[in-house]
Structures are given as structure tokens and as C-alpha cells.
Amino acid sequence: MAQPTMQQVAERAGVSLALVSLVMRQAPNVSDYRRQLVLEAAAELGYRPNVLARNLASRQTSTIGVVLNDIHNPFFAEIIDGIQAAFDEAGYRVLIGNGKRSPSGEAEMIETFLQFRVDGIISAGATMSMSSIEAASESTKIVVVGRSSRSQLIDSVNTDDVSGARMAVDHLVELGHHRIAHIDGGTGAGAEARRRGYSEAMTDHGLSAEIVTAGGDFTESGGYLAASELLSQSNQPTAIFAANDLSAAGALHRVEDAGLIVPDDVSIVGYDNTALAAMQHLSLTTVNQPRDELGRLAVRFVLERLRDKRTDSVHHMVAPTLVNRKTSSRLTTGAAT
Amino acid sequence: MAQPTMQQVAERAGVSLALVSLVMRQAPNVSDYRRQLVLEAAAELGYRPNVLARNLASRQTSTIGVVLNDIHNPFFAEIIDGIQAAFDEAGYRVLIGNGKRSPSGEAEMIETFLQFRVDGIISAGATMSMSSIEAASESTKIVVVGRSSRSQLIDSVNTDDVSGARMAVDHLVELGHHRIAHIDGGTGAGAEARRRGYSEAMTDHGLSAEIVTAGGDFTESGGYLAASELLSQSNQPTAIFAANDLSAAGALHRVEDAGLIVPDDVSIVGYDNTALAAMQHLSLTTVNQPRDELGRLAVRFVLERLRDKRTDSVHHMVAPTLVNRKTSSRLTTGAAT
DNA sequence: AGGAGTAATTAGAGCGCTCTAATTACTCTA
DNA sequence: TAGAGTAATTAGAGCGCTCTAATTACTCCT
Missing domain, CATH: 3.40.50.2300 (Response regulator)
Structure with a gap:
């Protein structure tokens, strides 16, 4: 599996190693005639630059x-x-x-x-x-x-995850919901900010008494489990804000498993606006991250x-x-x- | 952003360049004493092997x-x-x-x-x-x-995509379906074999007259479009076998959009058994690829x-x-x- | 204590390229 | 046609490492 080197291309083209290097780097100041020679020789040999060597010498990749x-x-x-x-x-x-x-x-x-x-x-x-x-x-x-x-x-x-989370809560409050629970993202990136935005928005709406958070982990199964926890509480939420689309999908299923209708009985909002949320069969209300x-x-x-x-x-x-x-x-x- | 080199490690440890190389490659026949020296020097300097150089020399990465x-x-x-x-x-x-x-x-x-x-x-x-x-x-x-x-x-x-596709058809025939359409994967990998398995199985079941294929491309939207085409035909299929899970999801939505119930009115089978198919909200019957x-x-x-x-x-x-x-x-x- | 045998260490060439500095080849002007 | 100026080409050192071959350091016998 030995690969042709610049040296070989140079010999075949009848020019110096350095000239081949110039051609390969598309440097200016190479005559068309010689450039052509080199390119042809390279093609005939199936030459392919060795990035390792190139970058060892140039110090960039x-x-x-x-x-x-x-x-x-x-x-x-x-x-x-x-x-x-x-x-x-x-x-x-x-x-x-x-x-x-x-x-x-x-x-x-x-x-x-x-x-x-x-x-x-x-x-x-x-x-x-x-x-x-x-x-x-x-x-x-x-x-x-x-x-x-x-x-x-x-x-x-x-x-801005804090305000993203607030948007989700605002949206739900606007729709008349008070008992809005949050399924969070545990230690995942952005989870903390979304958790905070949720709490802040709830408090701003005078709903601090309704703050309920269940532990998720940005996965579907995590969302499912967290939703179970929420549904088993005496005071079931009428809306759930999940920290990402994956866990929202999990929560959605758990809610439907419980015989409840989404969104009639329980509204669900996700986060990310991934292709998953856009999938027409799910059609998840969510917070878009561009x-x-x-x-x-x-x-x-x-x-x-x-x-x-x-x-x-x-x-x-x-x-x-x-x-x-x-x-x-x-x-x-x-x-x- | 200059990185420390082996040479520098060698100097600091008071040994030769070659010895440092041996230590870095965990070669045998290096005394514990010197190995320790080298390791310490490397740690102090924050030395990190240069894969480019290493592999230029050793010809493997x-x-x-x-x-x-x-x-x-x-x-x-x-x-x-x-x-x-x-x-x-x-x-x-x-x-x-x-x-x-x-x-x-x-x-x-x-x-x-x-x-x-x-x-x-x-x-x-x-x-x-x-x-x-x-x-x-x-x-x-x-x-x-x-x-x-x-x-x-x-x-x-x-x-074995041919037999995988046959399984899907066999399954549907077993459930009493005759009008089984196929949404294919176009030029995608495996699409041709699945198309063939579908035709062969249909023929084997004496259903060659029912063979109907709509063009997909392994995407959700492709599946949606293909399903539209199938539903607009005079003789609507009672079952659809899609070439992968993504297009099955698209088809699923299109069928539901038409006011039909899955699986009561139309059965759908996908292919791949990805996490998507397993998602409890979809719960797609599918052909598993391990x-x-x-x-x-x-x-x-x-x-x-x-x-x-x-x-x-x-x-x-x-x-x-x-x-x-x-x-x-x-x-x-x-x-x- | 002198060798033989083995273990540990090192010198030095070379991997395939880039890049600076030097050289050679042109072009133009007077 | 000599000289200046620019364009094109090349020589050669060096990037950071590996690896063979050579050297040096130990052990263990007798």
C-alpha cells in the first residue's frame, strides 16, 4: 500500500521536488507549462498529498x-x-x-x-x-x-436558554395553565439555565407554589420516567415543559399511556425544535434553537x-x-x- | 501555541530522544527508573505526542x-x-x-x-x-x-435485505393483507434489495397483480409524499411496507392526515428498527437490522x-x-x- | 577478575512534506 | 547588448517522530 510521493511526481515530471510542492499548494508564480507537467505526472501516478507530512512541515492541518x-x-x-x-x-x-x-x-x-x-x-x-x-x-x-x-x-x-424556558412557560400560562411541571435535563448542557428560566417565569406569573421539577437526562426514556413521577402526584400537572425534544417525546408517550389526551388533557412543550419535533406524527410544540x-x-x-x-x-x-x-x-x- | 516536543522532554529528563520515544510507545526494556524520569518530565511540560509526526515515521495512524x-x-x-x-x-x-x-x-x-x-x-x-x-x-x-x-x-x-423485505410482506399477508404497497428507498443503500424482496414475496404469495411501488428516498418527507401517491390511487392499499423507518414515519403521518386509523385501516411496516421505530409514541412494526x-x-x-x-x-x-x-x-x- | 550473555540506552538516518534563501531564466529599457 | 528588475525554479534545512544498528551497562559464571 505504498503511496506515491512528491519525489516520484517530481522525477516523472522532470522538475524539482519544490516545484511539485508549489503546484500542490496552488502557489502563484508557477508557469502554466510546468504546472501542467506536474499535474499530469501526479494524475498518472495517482498521487495524493500526505496531510501528515504536509502539516508536520507547515504546522497546520x-x-x-x-x-x-x-x-x-x-x-x-x-x-x-x-x-x-x-x-x-x-x-x-x-x-x-x-x-x-x-x-x-x-x-x-x-x-x-x-x-x-x-x-x-x-x-x-x-x-x-x-x-x-x-x-x-x-x-x-x-x-x-x-x-x-x-x-x-x-x-x-x-x-439564551433562560429566556427560551420562559417562553415555554409564558406560552402555557397564556393558554390558561397553572399547574406546569418541568422535566429537566440533569447535568446536560443547558439544563441548568432552562431549569432557572422555568422557575423564574413561574415565579413572575405568581405560580411559585406550582413549581414542580422531575429529573430527566435529555433522553426519551428519561422523559418517560419523569412523566410517570409527575402523573403519580396527587396534583397532576395540566402542562409539562420538557428540557428537550427527546424527553418531551418520552413524556408524551407516558401521558398517552395513562389514557390522557395530548393536548386536551395535558399540554406538552419541548425544547430544541429538532427534526424529531417537526415530525408530523409528533408535531411537538417546542422552543426553537437556531x-x-x-x-x-x-x-x-x-x-x-x-x-x-x-x-x-x-x-x-x-x-x-x-x-x-x-x-x-x-x-x-x-x-x- | 507551540507544543513541547520529545526533544524537550528528553532534555528535561536528562536522557536521549530515543529513550523518550520508547517510553511513549510503552516499549519493553526500559528501566523503571528512567521511565519514571521521562514520564515526570513529560507531565511537567504538558507533553502530548504529535500523531502526525509519529505516523509519518511509523507509517500508521x-x-x-x-x-x-x-x-x-x-x-x-x-x-x-x-x-x-x-x-x-x-x-x-x-x-x-x-x-x-x-x-x-x-x-x-x-x-x-x-x-x-x-x-x-x-x-x-x-x-x-x-x-x-x-x-x-x-x-x-x-x-x-x-x-x-x-x-x-x-x-x-x-x-439480508431481500429476506428482510420478504419477512415484512409475509407478516402482512399473514395478517390477511393482499393490497400491500411498497415505498422504496430510491438509490439509497439496500433499497434495491428490499424492492426485490418485496416483489418476490408478493409473487410467491400469488399477489403479483397487487404489486405497487411508490418512490421514496429514505427520508420522512419522501415517505409522506409517496404515501400521498398511494392513497390517491383508486385501489388504496390496506398495508404499506416502507423501505426504512424514517419513510415509514412519513407515511404514517400521511395516512393519519387522510383520516385513516393505523393500524385499523392501514397497516404500516418499516425497516431498520432504529430508536425512532422503538419510540413508544410511534411504536412502529419494523424489520430489525442488528x-x-x-x-x-x-x-x-x-x-x-x-x-x-x-x-x-x-x-x-x-x-x-x-x-x-x-x-x-x-x-x-x-x-x- | 575476565568474559559471555543479556538488558538498557543512544546515535543517526529517514518518513514526506514546507519554506526560506539562493539561483537561474526571462523581459524590458537605454 | 549590457544591466536592472522581475518571474520562475531549485537547493537544502528542518518539522517531530520511529526504528535499526551500534554502544554501553549490567549480571552471572567460572
Whole structure:
């Protein structure tokens, strides 16, 4: 499996090694005649640049690593789209690593990317400690997406989860609901802020007595379990705000299992507005996170550091919006106690 | 962002460069005393091996690239789990590339991995031409998953889609259905085999006159559209077999939109048995592809080529099974014409 | 104490490329 | 047609590591 090298291309084309290098890097000041010769020789040999060698010498890889907290969560898969599109334009390639929903899995992927000397890393939904991420930032440019941060060292792009959660609560209150419970995201990225937004909004509406939170973990089964807990309480909620779409789907099923109708008996609101929520069979009312924009912003920030040599950190907040679908509706007087 | 090098570690530890290299590669025949010295110096300096340099010299990367046809399709995300688990055990790290559902996107990712000189590539659900994949196999070990192949050059791991499709049809016939339509997967991996299995089974059951196929593309919206087409026909099907879970979900919605009840009026069967199908709110009857096993087998095959130097190609077929959930039921006499 | 045999360490070439500095080839002007 | 100026090409060092071969340090016998 020996690959042809530049040396061989040079010999075949009858030029120097250095000239081949110039051609491969599309440098200016190469005559068309020689460029042609080199290109032909390369094609005949099936030459393919060796990124390892190239980057050992040039000290850059033109490659960005993206660490996803969980490849199974559609939210992260959708952020990738914006990231990939933006980096394609900028001439970088992107490699993806799966964090397997654990801080150590994320840390391993970051370590791998660092060993590969990628030019930058975007970490989506990181659950690992901020200090470990900051440590990695000594070796490359790192941007965190979907997780709030005030780090002096690394940039972050994030939805304003506090106000997103408030929107969900406001929406439900507007529909007449009072007994609004929250299924949270445990230690997941953004869970804390959504929890806080929920409490604050409830309090603002004079419903602090109605605050009820059940523990979830951003998965469907977590949502199912949490909903069980909520339904078994004496004072069943008439609405549930789940910390993400996955757990909202789980809650939805649990509620229907209990013989209740969504949204007539219980309204449900999710978070993220993933393709899952948009699936017409679910049609989940949810809080939209502009995934594409989040991805593109993250890219912009790493490019700013890479190209413009920016060194001070930037923290960008994106505004969420409410997407009204079929799992939420006005509280019927019958259901109200 | 200059990183410490082995040279610096060697100086600090007061040993030779070569010794540091031995320690980093966990080679035997290094005294505990010196090993300790080196490890400490490395830790103090925050030394991290440079994979690029290491592999330039050793001509291997201990890294495998996995190209997913579409990172949004849960089927592929689930194959990753098995792949990752198996490679973790074997001491390889895995990098993921997104093919963006297009042959050219896949080809680009393969090219990137080849330039990085990965030790092997697993391509999941490849839609690019077999000959391009074979061309790449001159440079590294490649295994194709979820797509049938008879290539002499590269290995494949695949579910027996023909018999999987037959199972779906058999199941529906057993439930009394005759008018069973198929929503296919277009040019997607496995689509052709599933189409064939469908036709063959229908014919075997003496239902060749009932064969109806609508064009899908393995997406939810494709399934929705295809179902529209089927419902608008004079002779509406009483059952639909969709080529994957995503399009089954789309079809499901379209059928319900038409005011029909699933499964009472129309039964629906999907394919893949992804987490989506298992979602309790959907509860889709589907054909199971053992994703974890597919992933692990693919890993085994690349390891066999890597470690045991196998050179002849292997094509492995895995048996599918039917998973009976809530979207299929016995044809009611009322619905039968 | 002198060797033989083995264990531990190191020197140094080389992996495939980039990049600076030097060289050579042109073009234009006077 | 010589000289200046620019464009095109090349030599050669070096990126950070591995790996073979050579060297040095130990052990254990006799």
C-alpha cells in the first residue's frame, strides 16, 4: 500500500521536488507549462498529498474537529450542518468525534483531535468541566456551542436558554395553565439555565407554589420516567415543559399511556425544535434553537481566532423562539380543577 | 501555541530522544527508573505526542475513519456504537465523517481520510459507486456496511435485505393483507434489495397483480409524499411496507392526515428498527437490522486485514428479524373489499 | 577478575512534506 | 547588448517522530 510521493511526481515530471510542492499548494508564480507537467505526472501516478507530512512541515492541518456530546441526539447532528457548510466555504475540512454522552468520552475525543494537531475544535453540548476545556485551549482554538460559559479563554455560542424556558412557560400560562411541571435535563448542557428560566417565569406569573421539577437526562426514556413521577402526584400537572425534544417525546408517550389526551388533557412543550419535533406524527410544540446559526457562528469565531488572530474571548447569545404545534392547547375548563 | 516536543522532554529528563520515544510507545526494556524520569518530565511540560509526526515515521495512524452516508439518519448513528466499542477494545480511535447523503460528499470524506493516512475506513450506507470505493481500497483497508457487494477487493457486512423485505410482506399477508404497497428507498443503500424482496414475496404469495411501488428516498418527507401517491390511487392499499423507518414515519403521518386509523385501516411496516421505530409514541412494526452486530463485524473485518494480513475479500450477511409493534394488525373484514 | 550473555540506552538516518534563501531564466529599457 | 528588475525554479534545512544498528551497562559464571 505504498503511496506515491512528491519525489516520484517530481522525477516523472522532470522538475524539482519544490516545484511539485508549489503546484500542490496552488502557489502563484508557477508557469502554466510546468504546472501542467506536474499535474499530469501526479494524475498518472495517482498521487495524493500526505496531510501528515504536509502539516508536520507547515504546522497546520486545515482541519477542524467537532466533538458531539451525543451523536444520537438529533440536535447535535443538526448543528453539524451549519458547521460543515461554513467550513466548506472557508476551505477547512471537518472531522467529527462522538463524546458518547460522557465527560470522559468528550475528553478523549478532544485529546485525539489535539494529537492530530487540528487547527480548531468545536465542542457541541459539552458536559465536561470547563477547566478541562480551558486546558485544551492552550493547544488550539476551541469554541463551545450550546453551553453557556464566561470563560476568559474560549468562545461560546449559545441560545439564551433562560429566556427560551420562559417562553415555554409564558406560552402555557397564556393558554390558561397553572399547574406546569418541568422535566429537566440533569447535568446536560443547558439544563441548568432552562431549569432557572422555568422557575423564574413561574415565579413572575405568581405560580411559585406550582413549581414542580422531575429529573430527566435529555433522553426519551428519561422523559418517560419523569412523566410517570409527575402523573403519580396527587396534583397532576395540566402542562409539562420538557428540557428537550427527546424527553418531551418520552413524556408524551407516558401521558398517552395513562389514557390522557395530548393536548386536551395535558399540554406538552419541548425544547430544541429538532427534526424529531417537526415530525408530523409528533408535531411537538417546542422552543426553537437556531441550529444552523449556532453552527455558523461557532465557525465564525474559530475563523476569527485563526485568521484575524483575535485573542480576547467572545460569548454570543442567540434568541430562541417558540414554535407552536399540536401538543399544546388552551386549558379546557373541564380539566381545570 | 507551540507544543513541547520529545526533544524537550528528553532534555528535561536528562536522557536521549530515543529513550523518550520508547517510553511513549510503552516499549519493553526500559528501566523503571528512567521511565519514571521521562514520564515526570513529560507531565511537567504538558507533553502530548504529535500523531502526525509519529505516523509519518511509523507509517500508521491507529485511527479508523468512518464515513456515514447521513449523520441525521439514526440507523447510521446506531451503527457507530458497535464500531466504536469494538475499536476501543482494539486500541484504535475512530473519526467520523458525514457524507451528507450524497455520493460526492462521501467521496470527499474518503479522500480526506486517505490524506490523513488512516489505517482503515468503514463506509456505512455508501451510495457512491463501487468502483470509486475500490479505487480507494488501493490505499487503505475499506469495509462497506449496509450495502451489498460482491467486490473482489473490499469486504462487506450487510443485512439480508431481500429476506428482510420478504419477512415484512409475509407478516402482512399473514395478517390477511393482499393490497400491500411498497415505498422504496430510491438509490439509497439496500433499497434495491428490499424492492426485490418485496416483489418476490408478493409473487410467491400469488399477489403479483397487487404489486405497487411508490418512490421514496429514505427520508420522512419522501415517505409522506409517496404515501400521498398511494392513497390517491383508486385501489388504496390496506398495508404499506416502507423501505426504512424514517419513510415509514412519513407515511404514517400521511395516512393519519387522510383520516385513516393505523393500524385499523392501514397497516404500516418499516425497516431498520432504529430508536425512532422503538419510540413508544410511534411504536412502529419494523424489520430489525442488528446495528451493533453490523458495526462489530465491520470492525472485525478491518482488523483481520490489518493484523492477520488477510487479502481475499469477505462478504457477510446478517439475518434480519421482524419486530412486531403497534402499526400492523389483522385486516378487518370491513376494510377488505 | 575476565568474559559471555543479556538488558538498557543512544546515535543517526529517514518518513514526506514546507519554506526560506539562493539561483537561474526571462523581459524590458537605454 | 549590457544591466536592472522581475518571474520562475531549485537547493537544502528542518518539522517531530520511529526504528535499526551500534554502544554501553549490567549480571552471572567460572
